[in-house]
Amino acid sequence: MRGEASRLADRSSRDLMASKLKAMGGDAGQLADQMFVVCGILDANPRLQRAMTDPGRPTEDKQSLVRKLLGDNALPITVAIMDDLVSRAWSRAYDIDNAVEDFGVDAIMYEADSEGKTLQVSIELAQLQSALLNLPVVRSRLSETNGVAPQARVELLHKLIGDAQFDPITMKLADHIALNPRKRRYVETLQWLISKFSRHMGESMVTVTTATAMSDAQIQRLIAVYSKQLGHPVHIHCVVDPSVLGGMRVQVGDSVTDRTVVAQLENLKRMANMAPSF
Known part of the structure; x- marks a missing residue:
């Protein structure tokens, strides 16, 4: 603080x-x-x-x-x-x-x-963040500083990105936070950057994760709902992750609402483990 x-x-x-x-x-x-x-x-x-x-x-x-x-x-x-x-x-x-x-x-x-790329860079940062969500080991290594050379983190990042055609502006930001984590976790720093870009554009980035691709009509409904809820325009970043099985996970800034099937199953499992045995 x-x-x-x-x-x-x-x-x-x-x-x-x-x-x-x-x-x-x-x-x-x-x-x-x-x-x-x-x-x-x-x-x-x-x-x-x-x-x-x-x-x-x-x-x-x-x-x-x-x-x-x-x-x-x-x-x-x-x-x-x-x-x-x-x-x-x-x-x-x-x-x-x-x-x-x-x-x-x-x-x-x-x-x-x-260069007319502000929204594009914001989307690409969100895509990188989404790709890292299911890669805990890579996430950890991108933030690790003890005994790890800065360039090694950058090389790991580039290996992860592979052939993805990210804009050089996006890569400059991604490389910066890999070279100098500044005692932060990589994914959290990506979210910080996404939030800064959103405020700069006067809109919010809403990341929606589903098991299958959403239709244009569904995306438009989400835009209307969240634009009204937040009081300003939003951009919907769609992530398809079959591992969530169904339902929807929505992230706006640091706030996450997880109504996916896998999250509900985990909740049921926790409740079962907490239930008293007779």
Whole structure:
């Protein structure tokens, strides 16, 4: 949980820079690359985090530290963002890392906007998440950091994706969270990204899992139901998983409603195990 000062610093800085990021169009991807690199460096260096967020240190000193960190090849907007971030108050040092990553994701969303791929990337992230739901070992390895080289996680991810034609923008995000899990589970981070894209588009991603493919009429009914329920447009991401046997599992953000046959059978099994014996 971020403290109030960190939430305000993150939000205010991103609001201040939003128009500049949007104006970059397709070039925003370069900014994302640099912000993700900075995020990784800060995550690995707690002393640097503290130096950049120390309220007793003059802002000019912290901005000088930014220039030493970024070197001569940083984009001017990268420098401007970091200068702004180190000038703000933070509840804890680690929160500046979160803000840097937020800027990287924002940049990618604006890049996707400029190429008309925002919804496509959101759908592909949901497809990747769905593919991992039934692969617990792979999920675990994508989040494992002890004794595992970052590139090994990326190679595992690419092996999983195989011949699937995901957009390079999707792959940039997928690779980033494999390279630097940031003490998070991979699937949970995918959901975080999907939610950010949904808010950015002004709609929600509703993932519906069924044993067989739904008809267009069924999908349209779900769109109407959830658009009314949530108060804004939704996109239905359909997942076919024969192992659920029947029924439907619906995920909206972190909320899951599971009315599949397999879930009902599991509930009956748990109830039977809890029933007193005579």
